[in-house]
Amino acid sequence: MKCPVCKCGSYKILKSKGKTSKELLLQCNECGNIFRETIIAEKPVERRVVVSEYEKSHKKFIKIYPDEVVRVEDILDLDGRPAQVSSVENKRGGRVQQSPVIDIETIWAYYIDIPARVGISVDFSGRILSRKVEVDREFEFTVGDIVKLENLLFKIKAMKTLERKMRKGFAKAWVIKRVYGIPIEEKIRYNYDLTSKMIGYDEEYEER
Structure with a gap:
């Protein structure tokens, strides 16, 4: 999305409403112009998370939007428990520091609410x-x-x-x-x- 006045792509969101489609009220960071945009929100997708708790690991699934990016050290909410991302495995079988959700095969993490x-x-x-x-x-x-x-x-x-x-x-x-x-x-x-x-x-x- 770009400002219709100066074509700058940097902005801040003043207001957002809607679920399946979102109406955004934006303000351009360059010229200060306020404008509206409507976007169609994508549905979240399910991704596998292998989470460790000391010597044991188990599998969970998390719903997350496909246009998001998951990074090492990000904190995930797994059924109310915080877990920190330790590695991301993409669909090509490689371990990477970050990846768009759409390309992720497995997220590796560990709980951080324990000693x-x-x-x-x-x-x-x-x-x-x-x-x-x-x-x-x-x-x-x-x-x-x-x-x-x-x-x-x-x-x-x-x-x-x-x-x-x-x-x-x-x-x-x-x-x-x-x-x-x-x-x-x-x-x-x-x-x-x-x-x-x-x-x-x-x-x-x-x-x-």
């Missing part, structure tokens, strides 16, 4: 003690932090995120898959206590 679940591995000279903790998604882990976990103190030496392994810096819990540490024998001041956040053993990583 982040992070694996903890502490290396006792080859014997690995592994635990799982659940913390707020925005909680920050930093390489070098001193952490208390039950009767154990350990120092974070590295972290594995969704994209890479870190040996310095910090990251928020929701992007971290695993924290690696070494035990500290002396009783020194720690940065935080994760004891109350522990939800159990991580048998996949436990070595005896």
